[in-house]
Amino acid sequence: MADNTTKQENRPGPSANEQELNPKTQHYEFLGPIGAFGFVTVLPLLVLFFATCCGPSGYPSQDLLNDWRGFLAILTSREHLLTMLDWKAMAVYLAFVAVLAVFANVLSGDVIPGTTLRNGQRLKYRLNAFASFYNIFLLLIALLVQLKLGLSPLTFVYDHWVGLVTASILFSYLVSLAVYIKSFQPGALLALGGNTGNALYDYVIGRELNPRIGEFDIKFFTELRPGLIGWIMLNVCFAVKQYLDLGRVTNAMGLVLFFHTWYVADGLWNEEACLTTMDITSDGFGFMLAFGLYTWVPMTYTLQARYLVDFPRDISYLEFGLIFALNILGYYIFRSANSQKNEFRTNPESPAVKHLKYLKTERGTKLIISSWWGISRHINYLGDWLMALSWCLPCGFGSAVPYFYAIYFAILLIHRERRDDYSCRIKYGKDWDKYCSIVKYRIIPGIY
Numbered sequence: 001m002a003d004n005t006t007k008q009e010n011r012p013g014p015s016a017n018e019q020e021l022n023p024k025t026q027h028y029e030f031l032g033p034i035g036a037f038g039f040v041t042v043l044p045l046l047v048l049f050f051a052t053c054c055g056p057s058g059y060p061s062q063d064l065l066n067d068w069r070g071f072l073a074i075l076t077s078r079e080h081l082l083t084m085l086d087w088k089a090m091a092v093y094l095a096f097v098a099v100l101a102v103f104a105n106v107l108s109g110d111v112i113p114g115t116t117l118r119n120g121q122r123l124k125y126r127l128n129a130f131a132s133f134y135n136i137f138l139l140l141i142a143l144l145v146q147l148k149l150g151l152s153p154l155t156f157v158y159d160h161w162v163g164l165v166t167a168s169i170l171f172s173y174l175v176s177l178a179v180y181i182k183s184f185q186p187g188a189l190l191a192l193g194g195n196t197g198n199a200l201y202d203y204v205i206g207r208e209l210n211p212r213i214g215e216f217d218i219k220f221f222t223e224l225r226p227g228l229i230g231w232i233m234l235n236v237c238f239a240v241k242q243y244l245d246l247g248r249v250t251n252a253m254g255l256v257l258f259f260h261t262w263y264v265a266d267g268l269w270n271e272e273a274c275l276t277t278m279d280i281t282s283d284g285f286g287f288m289l290a291f292g293l294y295t296w297v298p299m300t301y302t303l304q305a306r307y308l309v310d311f312p313r314d315i316s317y318l319e320f321g322l323i324f325a326l327n328i329l330g331y332y333i334f335r336s337a338n339s340q341k342n343e344f345r346t347n348p349e350s351p352a353v354k355h356l357k358y359l360k361t362e363r364g365t366k367l368i369i370s371s372w373w374g375i376s377r378h379i380n381y382l383g384d385w386l387m388a389l390s391w392c393l394p395c396g397f398g399s400a401v402p403y404f405y406a407i408y409f410a411i412l413l414i415h416r417e418r419r420d421d422y423s424c425r426i427k428y429g430k431d432w433d434k435y436c437s438i439v440k441y442r443i444i445p446g447i448y
């Protein structure tokens with residue numbers, strides 16, 4: 001007993017320097033530990049719900065609509081649980097992530113410094129997400145052609161969907177656990193929001209800011225590759241399944257595929273822009289980001305393509321044109337607003353942004369108050385949401401499930417805007433109040 005006490009007394013506490021660099025987080029977000037518990041339970045269950053309870057008999061399935069208790073019994077049956085733990089699907093999922101990790105390390109790309117961190121360091125990042133995107137497709141095509149397999153192996157995705165979803169969820173839990181444990185290594189720079197001391201909360205929010213293995217940055221790798229590239233690969237597999245079932249791809253599927261691929265290719269091409277997003281500059285890497293990018297993005301953003309395999313449909317030229325126009329409008333707002341801010345911050349003398357009016361803050365940075373950023377404080381979110389809506393519309397109105405993305409994304413963006421507003425208020429103090437009095441609307445001009 002006495003021995004233990006002595007040991008505890010002798011154990012070195014965090015040094016003053018360490019405490020200064022990694023202060024304890026005093027403020028909970030997302031309802032604190034209760035919200036964190038919701039993240040690790042409810043969200044994976046929701047993704048599993050879409051995987052198991054939606055299919056050719058309906059979204060949600062007819063069985064569920066007729067008798068949800070009967071369905072619960074099926075879900076909890078040993079046989080069903082075994083289909084969820086699908087070893088082939090796990091192997092395929094792991095192989096996919098492994099190939100992307102290899103590409104991230106071996107493919108060439110510009111190496112650029114990220115934002116200056118609290119400890120004065122600037123980490124370097126290699127930009128090769130776009131190259132990884134087309135190379136993984138080239139690799140897949142080469143394998144299918146070389147082995148003379150045709151397109152049919154790609155239906156594996158549809159046939160093993162529940163297994164793939166389960167694999168991605170298990171992987172998200174494990175990666176988050178690994179980075180949480182790693183964050184206790186001496187010298188780790190912690191996220192200001194993820195160091196509360198509550199293990200579950202910190203595990204979910206992310207304790208370490210930039211977990212790395214050597215030069216390999218786990219957060220940066222996860223940010224765009226498994227989620228976005230995985231999303232398009234899965235979409236393509238669903239389109240192939242539709243093609244093999246019907247002998248053609250419907251125009252609704254074509255539209256969804258085109259919109260999603262365009263969005264992803266644009267994000268990957270502009271990879272550098274992600275270095276200034278909240279995810280990279282201030283959020284820690286924990287379950288929220290890991291699950292979001294290993295599971296949520298690829299497994300729920302593909303709902304529309306999967307729905308169109310089960311309920312194929314064509315749309316009229318008029319519908320096609322209107323939906324296309326909505327997408328172009330959303331993209332135009334989204335891309336030009338984001339590029340304008342990026343250009344203004346990185347190259348303020350460029351003719352494209354030199355004329356912009358701005359508010360000079362005491363912190364030294366300038367806040368744009370004209371053009372896109374004078375219309376609303378997050379006009380970029382509005383553009384993004386309009387695109388989200390245009391992705392759902394090709395599915396028609398037979399079920400609300402394909403609209404899940406637009407509904408969830410609206411909630412995400414509203415919440416994200418509040419979070420950003422909170423952190424900007426801390427960063428800019430009274431300058432932020434002044435900015436808000438000039439640019440009054442949060443997202444939708446004249447409405448919100």
Ligand code: NDP
Binds near residue numbers: 338380
């Ligand atoms: P923003 O790109 O809007 O960045 C917000 C930051 O920009 C603020 O913290 C502030 O940082 C700076 N800023 C705010 N107002 C101004 C201004 N008037 N002038 C200059 N700088 C300003 O937010 P996000 O990083 O959240 O989003 C980036 C894009 O990613 C958006 O288009 C969004 O829709 C999209 N997105 C998509 C998601 C998806 O799942 N598809 C998820 C999340 C985002 P500072 O002053 O410190 O530089």
